[in-house]
Structures are given as structure tokens and as C-alpha cells.
Amino acid sequence: MEDKTNIPLTSAEMAGLWTQYMGDTIAVCIDSYFLEKVEDKEIRPIIEWTLDTAKENVSIMQELFQKENFPIPIGFTEQDVNTKAPRLFTDTFFLKHLSQMAVFAMTASSAGLTVATRPDVVAFHKRILNKGVELQDRTRELMLKQGIYVKPPSIPIPDKVDFVEKQYYLTGFFGKKRSINSHEITHLYLNTLINVIGKEIVTGFAQTAQNEDVKQYFIRGKELAQKYVDTFSNFLTKEDLPAPISLGSSVLDTTASVFSDKLMMFHVATMVAAGIGYYGTALAASLRRDLGLKYMSLIPEVALYVEDGANIMIKHGWMEEPPQAVDHDKLIQN
Template identity: 65%
Template sequence: MEEKTKIRLTAGEMSGLWTQYINDTLATCVNRYFLENVTDEEVRPVIEFTLDTSKQNLKLIGEVFQKERFPIPIGFTEGDVNIKAPKLFSDTFMLVYLRHFSILAMAASSAMLGVVTRADVVDIHKRVLEKSVDLQDRTSKIMLEQGTYVRPPFISIPDKVDFVKKQQFLTGFFGKKRSLSSVEITHLFLNIQTNYIGKTLITGLAQVAEKEEVKQLLLRGKQMAQKHVEIFSKYLLDEDLPAPMGWDTAITDTTAKVFSDKLIMFHVSGMIAAGVGNYGAAMAASPRRDVGARYASLVPEITLYAEDCANLMIKQGWMEEPPQADDRDRLIKGKPLPD
């Protein structure tokens, strides 16, 4: 019987491995820098665990690529990070960042496990998911012990099971609005928190970016994140619910080069992509029309910003192309593929 690992990689398997490989090269650069600058001895082992996980992921995926004669992506290298640069973020924010990173990794690996079938590729994504859950546990435990974990708001437990009886459950633009549901509260809370994390990260990266056009684009992203925080926070505050805090004080005053502008722009673009996904999920889970419509109104703003980031990366030659389908018309006509 033919070995299952000799089955060709599907488009989904290629995309999952390619994306994971690029992301792990970025994670390796970021965590090498974090490890050089961390002072909290409780946080240090978490960074070491994350760095070791990324290196192991690169090794396993690299072996699959070599076996398939698949061009190994460049991603990010030692030239994209200066691990000897002064400290940019506080130890607390490093922990918050790694917890957020684990959430993104859990979502990505879970999604890929739904589309991959080749045994060796399935094993890789299972490993990524397992390590992501472990990282989530490690970061949450320390944050709870140190008092830096911000919980979602508490609401009263329902008195009984009930069913929606009126269309008023869906209204939100006119007349009396119903209270936010627990699902809507959760998505608002998470989107406030992720925007705060994004704002802090972008602010720090803008301090150490080199090109002026990169700095200006990051400042625009910072302003957008703050605007979205204020919009979502108002929904919670209007119902006397607390909104999560930010980490603006977690940035030092260094302006020394830490990361390459290429790494910075890729990192920001990845966060934007995750943000669009978060808003889409929140929109689908928010039956109150004003809440769902607000998410819908913000998505075009984010996608336009994402396009501007992509255009800058293309202009600078920083965007690595993912695997693509063959251009059959071009092949039939005998024309060479463009460089």
C-alpha cells in the first residue's frame, strides 16, 4: 500500500504549512528579542517555551517542504531583528502579547485541522494546537497570579430558560433597545482588548520604524485602533459594564532599531487580518441590529487600511508570494510566467 505521506499536498495543506512557517519565522525573531530583554523570572520560561515551539515547528515543516521539493519560504531571519536593542515593551506586555498570540494560533490551527488530511500535516497542526493551548494556560496562570489578567464583565445568572417572543429582540436603531446579550458583551470585550493590544504594539513599532511612510501608516493604525476602542467601550459603558483597560504605559522611550520595517509591516498586516475575522464573527453573533451594523461599518475601514499596508509592502519588495494555482491560459498559449 502506498504511504499516505506520499500523497500530494492539497492547496489547503500548502497554504497552512506556508503560513505557519512564515509566522514561526516572525515569532522566532520577536521571542529572541523578548528573551534578551525580559527581567521577570516568571515570564522568562514562557518566552523560552514559545521560542522553542517556533523553532520545532520550523524544523518539522521544513522537513515536509524538503521532502516535497517545495521552495522553503524566506520569512524573517536574524537580519530582521536586533536582539541587542534596548527594551521596547514591559514584561507585562510581553506576557499579554504571547497570550494574544496563543489565541490566534489556536484559531488558525483549529481551522486548518478542518481542511487537512495528510497524516504528517495533520500531526503538525495538532502539535501547533496543543502547544498553543499550553501557551494559553501558561500565560493566563501567571497573569492571574500577578493580577494583570482582565476578565470579561460579570452579569447576573438568568432566573429561568426563556425564548424570544418579540421582534424587539433584533431592534437597536429606534425605540427601546434590549440589553446586550452575554455573547454580544463577550465579543465587544474581546474586540476592545485586541484593539488595545494592537494599539500598544503599533505605537511601540512606530517608535522604532525607520521609513517615514511606515511610521505614518502605523500612526494611522494607532488612531483607528483607539477609535474602535472608544466605539465598542461605549456599548458596555452605556449598560454600566466595565470596559477592559489598555497597556499604553507598557512602552519604553527607546527609538533604537529593533525590527526591520519589513517585519513590522507584516506583523501589522497579520493583526489586521485577524481583526477582520474577529469583526465578522462578532457581526454574525450580534442579533441586535445596531451592534451588527456597527461592526459592518468598521470592516471597510480596516480592509482599506490593510490594502494600503499591502501596497506599501509590494512597493518595497517585502511581500512574499504564497503558493498559487497554475495559470492554465498562459501555459496553453506557451507564454512564460511573469517574474
């Protein structure tokens, strides 16, 4: 029988593995710090499990890269974290961050599965998906138990099936405006929650950044996150629906260096890039014009923030290049 693992990796498979490697090496650094600082005995086992999973993922990918003579990315190492630094975040933040990372893992692995063809790569993405689901289950269960899980808003169950009969269903600026539907509520809730957590992350990173341009970048990110929290929350509160809010500050008062500026910049860039994807999905699901146009206006603004972050990483020599196509024109000229 033909060994299908001898088939060369496609560009999509390279992209998925490279991105996953970068993400898992970040996870090893962050979770190592969380494990060193966590005090809650119920959260500790989840961090241990997540750290072990990330290390196993890195090992699997390293073996695969070596087999393919694929240069192993540098990613992030113990040089990018100081586990002995003072505590920067609360235990509650550790749990919320792990929950959010589970969502990102499920999203990334699902995307990887749609384009992977080699059996070993497919199996790896399935592993990531299953681990992401398990992490989400673990964090959700504990957050519910501890009373810190913020549920989506509740609305009445419909008493009958209806069809849209008039064009006003799509309006949002002038004339009669309908109430937002369950799909629109879901995306407003998710995007509010993501920005609440994002604001906490960049606040902590701004406190501990060593380079001034990095610090100012995170301060700008904090302001943007608060702006988006207010924007999405306002849509919900105008409909008399609750919006996700922060349960007090999760950022403590240390200013000592915990993570390298390189790691923090890459981590924020990854999260913000994922946020653009969520806004795009929300745009497609929102039929009321005022909601759709609001998402459309945010996407370019966030994309510019990502670009500015990339320029900072390039300036400092922190941006590791993903695999690229052959530049035949350049080869011809040389």
C-alpha cells in the same frame, strides 16, 4: 500499507503550512528579542518555552518542505531583529503579547485541521493547537497570579429559561432597546482587548520604523485601534459593564531600530487580518441591529487598511508570495 504521506499536498495544506512558517519565523525573531530583554523571572521560562516551540515548528516544516521539493519560504531571519537594541516594551507587554499569540495559534490551527487530510499535516496542526492551548494556560495562570489578567464582564445568572417573543429583540436604533446579551458582551470584550494590545504594538513600531511611509502607516493604525477601543467600550459602558483598558503604557521611549520594517509590516498585517475575522464572527453573533451594522461598517475600513499595508510591502519588495494556482491563460499567451 499505503504511505499516505506520499499524497501530494492540497492547496489548503500548502496555505496552512506556508502561513504557519511565516508566523513561526516571526515568532523566533520577536521571542529572541523578548528573551534578551525580559527581567521578570516568572515570565522568562514562558518566553524560553515559546521560542523553543517556534524553532521546533520551523524545523518540522523545513523537513516537510524538503521532502515535497517545496521551496522553503524566506520568512524572517536574524537579519530582521536586533536583540541588542534597547528595550522597547515592558515585561507586562511581553506576557500579554504571548497570550494574544496563543489565541491566534489556536484559531489558525483549528482552521488548518478542518481542511487537512494528510496524516502528517493533520498531526502538525494538532501539535500547533496543543501548543497554543498550553501557551494560553501558562500566560493566563501567570497573568492571574500577577493581577494583570482582564476578565470578561460578569452578569447575573438567569433565574429561568426565556424565549424571544417580540421583534424589538432585534432593534437597536429606534424604540425600545434591549440590553446586550452574553454573546454580544463576549465579542465586545474580545475586540476591545485585541485593539488595546494592537494599539500598543503599532505605537512601539511607529517609534522605531525606519521608512516614513511605514511610520505613517503605524500612526494611522494607532488611531484606528483607539477608535475601535472607544467604539466597543462605549457599547459596554452604556450597559454599565466594565471595558478592558490598558494598565498604563507598555511602550518605552526608545526610537532605535529593533525589528525590520518588513517584519513589523507583516506582523501587523497578520494581526489586522485576524481582526477582520473576529469582526465577522461578532457580526454573525450580534442580533441587535446597531451592533451588527457597526461591525459591518468596520470591516471595509479595516480591509482597506490591510490593502494599503500590502501596497507598502509590494513597493519595498517585502511581500513574499504564497503558493498560487497555475495561470493557464498566461501560459497559453506565452
